[in-house]
Amino acid sequence: MNPETGEQHVGENDIAVVGLACRMPGAANHEEFWELLRNGRNSVSRQDDGTWRAALEDHGAFDAEFFGMTAAQAAATDPQQRLVLELGWEALEHAGIVPGRLRGTRTGVYVGIASDDYATLAARRTGDAGGYSAAGRHRAMAANRLSYLLGLRGPSMAVDTAQSSSLVAVHLACESLRRGESDLAVVGGVNLILADDSTTVMDLMGALSPDGRCHTFDARANGYVRGEGGVAVVLKPLHRALADGDRVHCVVKGGAVNNDGGGPSLTTPDRAAQEAVLREAYDRAGVRPGRVRFVELHGTGTRAGDPVEAAALGAVLGTARAATGAGTPLAVGSAKTNVGHLEGAAGLVGFLKAALTVREGEIPATLNHETPHPDIPLDALNLHVPTAPEPWIEPAGQRRLAGVSSFGMGGTNAHLVLEEAPAEAAAEVAAVAEGRRAALPVVPVVVSGRTAEGLRDQAAQLSARVEHGPELDLLDVAWTLADARTVFGHRAVVLAGDRDELLTRLERSAVHGVAGSFGRRVLVFPGQGTQWVGMGAELLGSSPVFAGRLRECADALAPFVDFDVVEVLREGRSLERVDVVQPVTWAVMVSLAEVWRSLGVV
Template sequence: MSPAHGVDDEAVAVVGLACRVAGADSAEEFWRLLASGTGAVTRDERTGRWAGRIAHKDRFDAAFFGISPREAAAMDPQQRLMLELTWEALEEARIVPADLGATRTGVFAGIINDDYATLVRRTGPAAVSGLTATGLHRGMVANRVSYLLGLRGPSLTVDCAQSSSLVAVHLACESLRRGESTLALAAGVNLILAEESTLGMERMGALSPDGRCHTFDARANGYARGEGGAVVVLKRLADALADGDRVHCVIRGGAVNNDGGGTSLTAPERAAQEDVIRAALRRAGLTPGDIGYVELHGTGTPVGDPVEAAALGAVLGTARGDAGPLRVGSAKTNVGHLEGASGIVGLVKAALCLAHGTVPATLNHDTPHPGIPLDRLGLTVPTSAVPWPARPGRPRHAGVSSFGMGGTNCHLVLSEAPAPRPEAGPAPQAPGAVPLPLSARSEGALRAQAARLLERWSAH
């Protein structure tokens, strides 16, 4: 059966997701932010620097996760964020975390920064304790989850610079396809905690002086940093359908490569980007005309944007037949560049676009970059929300790109979720009033659960 229309061995389902970015504490809030064309990058009054920041990153319910206050204080907040997002993603997938003990569930986390270690080391040897080694170790970002839930699958942290989290998703999919994992959690987290990490990127010339990511625009002058992260819960599509899971989208195929030496260590290379997109498209069993949208790496840098546009145009834009120009965009214009976590945030955005049948506006785009002839490349950057019509019998497809500054490139191809199978038997009768039990570990948490439920009910 064709991968575009049925279940194949390569297909992996996203059955749960959670995210937290500037201006949004959930995937639903993220979609509202995107759909409304909101930019959540703000200027810090104390430092004068621009960034997409999340709130309450200093808060953590250690007791909920069975962690002592002393150990929680020694932990990098990125480990804490990973635990919180994992729990939320499993709940969203309707999976009871306690049921995963001793299963071959894999954990793959993309992370590149360790600002908390910088803060601790600033204070000198007195700040070092027996908990410091695990608390500051980036490998523990994945291992904490495996330990908490008693998981027996692979557990690893991926660092290949800015492409880390999308590569983590790719590795998770490969683990599922090989049968190494029966369920996989793929993630990326990024927090800005130390001035040194911002200074480094600023002095490298990567950051935008005006705090805006002008993707594919003539004003492209760098990016604004962003905080947050996301976790997706993955299963083989065949297993997800057999289990009756709700499917957000399907990962049809993907590829990873490296630039292999360009003009400099950090300069992108067009031929390598073309190769990785072609390989992912080939593995997905699709043609250029099948792809309706690509979530760009799209950092808004004057060197990187023209290279990315040229590669996309060569592979997807100019080979579309009568499919029309390829829509492209970047969530970085809304929430900033989450660096090691940016790829998975782009994947969540693409999944939401597939589900809602809409491509949101890319912000801060007025005049195309002089080095990006959009018409000739067969590309278009929507500056307002654009409907993405369904085609009878043909699912929507999207691409997601993420490129590391050391040349590690990743591209994944997504499809919209298959239509739910009709249930056999008579139509269910409309129920009357039913009890709705809620549980939590404290009175305050129970009230918060009730408030979230009321908010969701009101929204839907």
């Protein structure tokens, strides 16, 4: 670190975030999540049972065949495990990594998961238990199933520290990468609310907001709202990411995990422990606390928790920032005001928000904040809760720095330090992209799926992304689909010269609606080297279709050769002469194709 500017250099302990995926109410991917945050939207709604929740629409939707599972296996498997498979695959593809190429590698899988509602429900239906039930209900399988699917040999574990589970999982993955135990890591966090019991238990504890809003650091703080969904990220050492030309979304500089260890009660947060985890995190990261501009809070909006968190932040970061003479206080916020509290997955939700905030250079608003909590003196703590989006501009030569906090109900605290990606990362990506440019009149765009239906779905997603998403370079799209995506058996190649032509040709080829449009039968005949004396002679005598087409071929060749193709086959002449075997083999191929066509094979 430059002691004058506080600028961070690429270090051997820096971890790059190279892949992102999420599924949350109102946000099917990380781009939609960022738009939800920027636009100040709230995805919490009242459910049919009268409770408030940020709920996913369909827990049951799952393409079992795609992930190599039978319908019976999928039905016996916790939907949280299935969500990890989907998000892990999506995050790897977003990182430009073909999942199938990771087989046998030291890729670790770490999953934060703190609930098992599915196991609770399944236990009530003992008659439904079967051979797949044990693995389907066991929490550890949330990580192990992804490792099995992709043949990964790195560490594979589910992490449960209650509400801090997924941020602790990120910390463990980073430490594994720093030790060289893993070369790559997929980290996920999931939370699905499948049984009413779990909501009832949290309500009896007094943790839930009766008005369906999370009022972080606000005088109205009265609890949190439960949320569903999941997040996955792909991590690798920064020096490797730069060498590989990866797009780096942000960098994990360091972090720390501790426990309250004997605070006021098992479930009451402890200020001293939170201060300690903050100091240790910034010390390990080699970052001066006063340089931090934004912290994504745990921020549940509870009367006991918010004042403790605010006091700890003020003592370690707020006052340190004031001492540097920074003109702005430490900005703090919580995505729980947008998507609810995803409990075991909440740490990764906060991590994703902080990563996008650092990358985009804009601090989103925190919703439901009007009057500061009476026990949180924001000015004295040098803290600020943005109620509208704020630009984030650092002095020249300094990268944006943010923190992420997550605290478990049992006192396990985690804090990670994130930094803007170094300029060389963006430059490397731009150089790689420029190297792909070519003066091509058209480019081949490959779309594929395990099934015809899967192919149509992929084509529909591509069409929607090209038509409604941000402007995309056609060559980049084609390169990514051909080189950084798994190419399955059902596939289509659409040739296009620009965006409009791609959309038109997708539609014209009926990719979306005709199952047989792609993945159709193709007759493939090899060339010279497959011939033998007497080939075709039996068909010549038994198949009028073969004989008729062969005669047409012989007549077409007659002006150019000194032999008759039909006679060569009928007499069983030697096919060693190149000038004989090439046209004869061609004629046999064409005639065989006509035979298959006559039998309905097209």
